[in-house]
Amino acid sequence: MRALSDPDHLPSRAAVGAVAPIRIGTAAWSIPKEHAAPFPVAGSHLERYGAVLNAVEINSSFYRPHRTATYERWAASVPDDFRFAVKVPKAITHERRLKDVGDLLDRFLSEISGLGPKLGPLLVQLPPRLSFQPEVADRFLSDLRSRVECRIVCEPRHASWFTPEVEALLAQLRIARVAADPAPVPGADEPGGWRGLSYYRLHGSPKIYYSAYSAEYLAAIAEVLARDAAAGIETWSIFDNTAAFAATGDALTTRRMVQASAFPSSGFVP
Numbered sequence: 519m520r521a522l523s524d525p526d527h528l529p530s531r532a533a534v535g536a537v538a539p540i541r542i543g544t545a546a547w548s549i550p551k552e553h554a555a556p557f558p559v560a561g562s563h564l565e566r567y568g569a570v571l572n573a574v575e576i577n578s579s580f581y582r583p584h585r586t587a588t589y590e591r592w593a594a595s596v597p598d599d600f601r602f603a604v605k606v607p608k609a610i611t612h613e614r615r616l617k618d619v620g621d622l623l624d625r626f627l628s629e630i631s632g633l634g635p636k637l638g639p640l641l642v643q644l645p646p647r648l649s650f651q652p653e654v655a656d657r658f659l660s661d662l663r664s665r666v667e668c669r670i671v672c673e674p675r676h677a678s679w680f681t682p683e684v685e686a687l688l689a690q691l692r693i694a695r696v697a698a699d700p701a702p703v704p705g706a707d708e709p710g711g712w713r714g715l716s717y718y719r720l721h722g723s724p725k726i727y728y729s730a731y732s733a734e735y736l737a738a739i740a741e742v743l744a745r746d747a748a749a750g751i752e753t754w755s756i757f758d759n760t761a762a763f764a765a766t767g768d769a770l771t772t773r774r775m776v777q778a779s780a781f782p783s784s785g786f787v788p
Contacts, residue, residue, distance in 0.1 A: 589632030722759025
C-alpha cells in the first residue's frame with residue numbers, strides 16, 4: 519500500500535516565516551445554535567465549519583468504518599489548508615489491543631486515503647488499562663510508522679507509558695504523545711514523545727466531555743499554542759468537550775485569543 523502523506527505545512531492561514539501552523543478545532547463538526555453566529559449560513563455543516571476553523575478530529579472512525587468515497591467527499595468540502603485528524607479504530611486499539619492488526623490497518627489506511635493531502639495526524643488512543651508491553655508497542659508503532667508519512671499522535675492512559683523508555687521509542691519513530699486534559703495519570707497533561715508536533719486534547723473539566731473551560735484556562739492554552747508555534751512546532755488544539763456543545767465555543771474563543779495576541783505583526787491567522 520502506498521504511504522499516506524501529509525505535505526509540509528503550507529496553509530495560507532498558517533504563520534509566516536519560522537512560525538509553525540496552529541490548528542484549532544473540535545472532535546466532530548457540529549455547530550450548535552448558541553455558537554452559530556461566526557459561521558456562514560449556507561452549506562453543509564462541514565462546509566460551514568471549515569470556513570472558520572482550520573482542523574477537525576474525526577472520532578466516528580473509532581467506532582465504525584467509512585467508505586473512501588465518504589472521506590473524499592469530506593475533503594472536497596473544506597479549504598485547501600484544512601486538515602483532518604483521524605482516530606484509529608477501536609478494533610485495533612481496544613479489541614485486538616495492538617496485536618495482529620495488519621489486516622485492519624490495511625483497511626483503515628485504504629479508507630482514509632480519500633482525504634489526500636488534507637490528512638493530518640492519526641490519533642492512536644489507548645485503553646486506560648493497556649499497559650506498556652515493549653515488544654507489542656514497538657511492533658505496532660513501527661509497523662504503523664512504516665506505512666504512513668503523515669503525523670502520528672498517541673494518547674496512552676496507563677502510567678506505564680510515561681517513562682523514559684517510552685519517550686525514547688516515540689521520539690525515534692516520530693510519534694508525538696498527546697497532552698490531555700484532564701490528565702488520566704501524572705505527566706499526561708504535557709506533550710511528549712517526538713517534539714515536532716504538539717497535540718492538545720481537551721476533554722472538558724471538571725466534568726469530562728461536558729464542562730466548558732474558563733476564560734483563564736483558554737487564555738493559558740492560547741499562550742501555549744503561540745509559544746509552541748513560535749518554536750517551529752506544529753500545534754493542534756482539539757476540544758472534545760462535545761456532550762453539552764461546549765467544544766465549539768471553546769475553540770472559537772481560543773482562536774480569537776490566538777489571533778489577538780500571538781503574532782500581531784506577522785499576519786498570523788489560525
